[in-house]
Amino acid sequence: GAVVSQHPSRVICKSGTSVKIECRSLDFQATTMFWYRQFPKQSLMLMATSNEGSKATYEQGVEKDKFLINHASLTLSTLTVTSAHPEDSSFYICSASTGPFSRNTIYFGEGSWLTVV
């Protein structure tokens, strides 16, 4: 079946540095990918929609200059957390769809735990 892969699964970075998280669709092309953030015991909150070859669409309240999204190819989207702070520590998950019309074709990556120290 379709697989969405994220890397790294865990990352620890120092406050003030930047960290990049990759989301890959392994056996299908994804023109659109989605980035979510999940704090402990909270729901997944959509951060942005990543569109291949164009700018990402950010949800209200998400700083586009802090969370840089690049979707350079049909199989790869990256999320870069710039100038990370401890409050950015969270679980980041991406999703992608294999098909154009059905919500049951949405697959999630395994997530990336970011800890900013």
Place this chain on the structure above:
Amino acid sequence: QKEVEQDPGPLSVPEGAIVSLNCTYSNSAFQYFMWYRQYSRKGPELLMYTYSSGNKEDGRFTAQVDKSSKYISLFIRDSQPSDSATYLCAMSDVYSGYALNFGKGTSLLVTP
């Protein structure tokens, strides 16, 4: 008011019990309803998908959608310890594409 409300639990049941998980929502435009299972520190896994109202059954899982009440349910029959996880409801409307609105998730523990 959040668009999707879900009791976070935790919910503890003995093995073999029938589990009922529920979500309510406020956006009448939602037409696509999903249930995901999430194990600790992992990405969500799709369990059930329903379009509009009605019931859907898949093995031990049954999903119900009542759009008139803005209420969806997931039933797990003959629950197993391996069902212990967090269950997230998610939904979307036709306008938001594949962006999903999630509930907080209900933590389920099935004890042997």
